[in-house]
Amino acid sequence: MTEPVAQMKNVKKQIGNKTIIHGISLDVYPGEVFGFLGPNGAGKTTMIRMIVGLMKVTEGDIYIQGHHVNKDFQKAIAQVGAIIENPEMYDFLSGYENLRHYARLSVKPISKDRIKEIVELVGLSGRIHEKVKGYSLGMRQRLGIAQALLHSPSLLILDEPTNGLDPAGIREIREYIRRIAHEENLAVFVSSHLLAEMQLMCDRIGIIQHGRLLQVEKMETLLKEKKRTVQVNVHPKKQAMEYLESLSWSINNINGILHVEIEQKEDIARLASDIVKSGYQLYQLNEKHESLENTFLELTKEEL
Amino acid sequence: MYLFKMLQNEHLKIYRRIGTWIMIGLMILTLLVFALVSKFILNEEDSASWERQAQAEITQIEERLNSGAPLKVEQDYLEQELAVLEYRLAEDVPPLQSDSLWGFMADTTNLIGIASLFTIVIAASIVANEFSSGTIKLLLIRPVSRGKVLLSKYVTVISFGFVMLTLMIGLSFILGALFFGNSGGASAFLTYSNGQVVEQPMISYILSLFGYKSVEIIMISTLAFMISTVFRSSALAIGFSLFLMFTGPQFVQLLSSYDWVKYILFANTNLMQYINGVPMVEGMTISFSIIVLILYFILFTIVSWAVFKWRDVAV
Numbered sequence: 001m002t003e004p005v006a007q008m009k010n011v012k013k014q015i016g017n018k019t020i021i022h023g024i025s026l027d028v029y030p031g032e033v034f035g036f037l038g039p040n041g042a043g044k045t046t047m048i049r050m051i052v053g054l055m056k057v058t059e060g061d062i063y064i065q066g067h068h069v070n071k072d073f074q075k076a077i078a079q080v081g082a083i084i085e086n087p088e089m090y091d092f093l094s095g096y097e098n099l100r101h102y103a104r105l106s107v108k109p110i111s112k113d114r115i116k117e118i119v120e121l122v123g124l125s126g127r128i129h130e131k132v133k134g135y136s137l138g139m140r141q142r143l144g145i146a147q148a149l150l151h152s153p154s155l156l157i158l159d160e161p162t163n164g165l166d167p168a169g170i171r172e173i174r175e176y177i178r179r180i181a182h183e184e185n186l187a188v189f190v191s192s193h194l195l196a197e198m199q200l201m202c203d204r205i206g207i208i209q210h211g212r213l214l215q216v217e218k219m220e221t222l223l224k225e226k227k228r229t230v231q232v233n234v235h236p237k238k239q240a241m242e243y244l245e246s247l248s249w250s251i252n253n254i255n256g257i258l259h260v261e262i263e264q265k266e267d268i269a270r271l272a273s274d275i276v277k278s279g280y281q282l283y284q285l286n287e288k289h290e291s292l293e294n295t296f297l298e299l300t301k302e303e304l
Numbered sequence: 305m306y307l308f309k310m311l312q313n314e315h316l317k318i319y320r321r322i323g324t325w326i327m328i329g330l331m332i333l334t335l336l337v338f339a340l341v342s343k344f345i346l347n348e349e350d351s352a353s354w355e356r357q358a359q360a361e362i363t364q365i366e367e368r369l370n371s372g373a374p375l376k377v378e379q380d381y382l383e384q385e386l387a388v389l390e391y392r393l394a395e396d397v398p399p400l401q402s403d404s405l406w407g408f409m410a411d412t413t414n415l416i417g418i419a420s421l422f423t424i425v426i427a428a429s430i431v432a433n434e435f436s437s438g439t440i441k442l443l444l445i446r447p448v449s450r451g452k453v454l455l456s457k458y459v460t461v462i463s464f465g466f467v468m469l470t471l472m473i474g475l476s477f478i479l480g481a482l483f484f485g486n487s488g489g490a491s492a493f494l495t496y497s498n499g500q501v502v503e504q505p506m507i508s509y510i511l512s513l514f515g516y517k518s519v520e521i522i523m524i525s526t527l528a529f530m531i532s533t534v535f536r537s538s539a540l541a542i543g544f545s546l547f548l549m550f551t552g553p554q555f556v557q558l559l560s561s562y563d564w565v566k567y568i569l570f571a572n573t574n575l576m577q578y579i580n581g582v583p584m585v586e587g588m589t590i591s592f593s594i595i596v597l598i599l600y601f602i603l604f605t606i607v608s609w610a611v612f613k614w615r616d617v618a619v
Binding site for chain 1: 309310312313316317320321322437438439441442443444445446447448449614616617618
């Protein structure tokens with residue numbers, strides 16, 4: 001097993017008398033996109049602020065590439081690139097000047113070629129010399145990513161990276177994040193409250209609520225746990241249901257729609273042919289994609 | 305090397321703001337207007353008769369001294385004045401006049417408040433702006449200690465203060481030379497020290513005027529910097545520092561009969577009081593003031609540093 005890039009060990013955060021994070025332990029590995037999923041106010045941003053040292057850890061330890069964030073801040077943070085909440089830039093400077101500003105603060109020297117390369121990568125070449133004042137939110141987000149990647153970090157932290165982006169922008173960012181994680185063996189730590197988004201972006205996911213980590217799972221496992229079903233609209237319903245059950249399909253009738261459980265793709269074709277052969281009228285048949293949403297809602301269900 | 309790059313960044317961030325250039329423009333404009341007013345509106349004094357004026361002042365002071373016992377401080381002050389005036393007449397050293405290069409430069413020191421004001425604005429906003437724009441988050445996740453970030457900002461504020469002062473000195477020299485030439489000026493300034501009158505070259509007198517005033521600028525902008533760092537609000541820092549700068553000396557004067565007043569910052573910021581006049585509170589000396597100023601300076605910097613270093617950033 002490879003060494004984790006970031007290690008969190010029983011991290012707690014207390015502000016005044018209020019405990020915001022109740023002991024979270026977590027490892028993030030190179031080459032993976034780790035999703036930190038939770039409703040608003042769950043403690044995602046607080047956790048991220050502690051990882052990058054903006055907030056002090058009350059109890060527990062955070063290591064980045066083996067360096068303790070609070071005790072050895074400069075070595076630890078040199079390995080990190082991050083956007084925290086909105087990508088706020090100096091808007092009276094141009095995008096390029098913003099990048100130069102951060103490049104000057106890097107441990108290893110960053111050449112003009114490297115800046116140019118990053119600018120091309122995030123697709124800002126055309127407008128990089130304009131003042132950030134005139135940038136759209138999407139452009140700021142890209143500049144934010146450029147800023148985070150400038151010094152080739154081994155851990156990339158993105159807090160709500162698709163906030164305020166249009167669907168095309170979201171897709172682009174998502175694909176880009178997956179690509180750099182897998183190609184450059186970068187560990188990416190993404191937080192979001194958008195389930196669908198996380199489902200498409202992450203390899204592994206941790207669900208956080210009320211400052212507690214409820215579950216950490218590989219995305220595949222999380223999705224596999226749910227049974228796949230096919231929704232069937234067929235006439236006459238009752239007879240059809242009895243007939244299909246006699247062929248040992250297991251069926252639920254929910255609000256007049258038959259939900260047929262299946263195991264694999266081939267089952268869909270078999271089911272369709274069974275219905276057609278029976279002579280009943282088939283109006284609609286579609287596979288219901290089990291979204292993470294159900295899993296998520298189930299896990300974070302408020303106890304009433 | 306690292307600090308140099310950070311200073312480069314901080315300078316970039318203040319000089320690329322339009323507001324900074326507006327302040328510099330205003331400063332130039334004010335000096336220009338001041339020069340024009342001094343040249344064309346204020347009446348030229350009759351410099352030929354300075355001997356007679358000095359003679360009249362001497363009679364006045366002598367009368368005042370003989371007419372009973374004024375306060376001890378006042379008496380000291382009058383005696384000093386008297387000694388200077390008598391020396392002036394005896395050695396034929398004309399006084400400083402507004403319509404000369406040196407006179408204009410000396411008058412310009414009255415406008416140093418503008419340099420203080422603008423330096424306060426920069427000091428009050430250099431930390432607070434990073435918080436209000438949210439850029440502090442990206443600034444503090446660099447491999448640099450928070451202490452260094454704060455130091456680079458503080459040094460930038462002080463450097464801006466000196467840029468403003470240098471600009472004032474340079475501009476007042478140029479405008480003074482342009483409008484008044486080198487004519488009719490005093491060549492030496494008379495001061496009273498250790499019981500006798502001393503002649504001081506004019507240029508060094510004027511530079512020392514600016515020098516003493518720069519102490520005030522450093523102290524007040526360090527205060528503004530601290531308020532800005534602690535409360536993260538530039539409006540509060542500007543308002544509070546300006547309020548103190550304008551009311552502080554009045555407050556001290558009002559309460560000058562109490563001894564504890566001498567420990568107040570504003571009783572000590574004006575070191576000129578030891579050169580040109582009498583101290584605000586009896587018994588104060590220049591070394592006392594310097595020690596008080598250093599203590600305040602240490603207090604301000606430690607508070608700023610500790611708060612900046614340890615506070616969680618949650619903007």
